[in-house]
Amino acid sequence: MSEPGPLAPLDFLDIDHSLSDEERDIRATVRAFVADRVVPNAGDWFDEARIPRELPRELGKLGVYGMHLEGYGCAGTSATAYGLACMELEAGDSGVRSMVSVQGSLAMYAIWRWGSEEQKTRWLPAMAAGETLGCFGLTEPDAGSDPGAMRTRARRDGDGWIIDGRKMWITNGSIADVAVVWAATDEGVRGFLVPAGTPGFTAPEIRKKMSLRASVTSELVLDGVRVPADAVLPGVSSLRGPLSCLNEARYGIVWGAAGAARACFEAALAYSKERTAFGRPIAGTQIQQQKLAAMALEVNRATLTALHLGRLKDAGRLRPEQISMGKLGNVNAALEVARTARQVLGANGISLEYPVIRHMNNLESVVTYEGTADVHALVIGGALTGIQAFR
16 A cells, blocks of 8 residues: 655645546646636736636637537537536636636537537537637526526517517626527427527626626627527427526536635635734734635535536436535535635735635625525425425
8 A cells, every 4th residue: 555645735635636647637738728818817807897808719729618518529528527627717717717617518508408400510619619609598687596487588480480588697698699598488498599690689798797807797688589490499498408508507616616715725825824923924823724724624625526526427427406515515615715715815815916805706606696505505405305495
């Protein structure tokens, strides 16, 4: 039996040992991109509430869009490898991971899972390359946690469809080339591919956000939008369609939240060794070591949870309720780590010179989107008791 290696403060439980060489290589590639392109600039992007227009194409060249999907220009990696990429992207900024999640796990997955062969061939290769951006229109001003209450409707009109309604809080909406819009019809809930520039379709950007500022968030307005018959996703006519996509995105968030927590912990650990008070580094005080130990526990626990769910997903055994547990636990843990790290940094904790306050603000959106913490708690509660509290 070999002796254990030296203890690594940033990988306390030696989780790296559980990864394959290919998984480590993919993680290293994404980590290097984030270190070079995102980390030095994310504070300015957040401060200026913008995302560089060239970044989507750069992410396409990196190969992270729909990387866990097979064919049509997608990389076809394991779910675990995709999760590791999400972790590294969100360690840079939640907005960057959100862009990738919406593109790959929502818009592309909807087409890949429920689209026709013609739709897949037309859209997916360009989306995988970052040449075409997509968004996902499900949430509405009055229908968030209850998508079955959506008011957006589509009706048949000759050989096409007419869509009327509004969608809200749509990532990538104002810069997307195509929107996957879900609407109630006489045949059930259907998905429609609506290209930007279609008459009656507009996507005004939502301003004055204090979270996910380095991300484009929009409203989608559909006023008598006419699309042809081949714009509808033929594979589904129920809420099963959009909910299956949300499960894909939530899985990525499980990993992403662990990345945001890790970034905050790393910043706090480094700062505690550099900052002196009363003649010595604050890392040498009991109260700060207690904070560091608590953060390290949550970061390692979140990463192990994400890895376990990734292995289940690769084995075809991952259930939606388990994703809910992962999202609920990891995002709440990441929020706690961010708040603790902010205390370690003291006044510097609110400065964008450090990543902590940015992650802390971003996580306030992450805890709400793709299912609020309350809804995921009820999903878990229903699975435990057999009684659905919100139906």
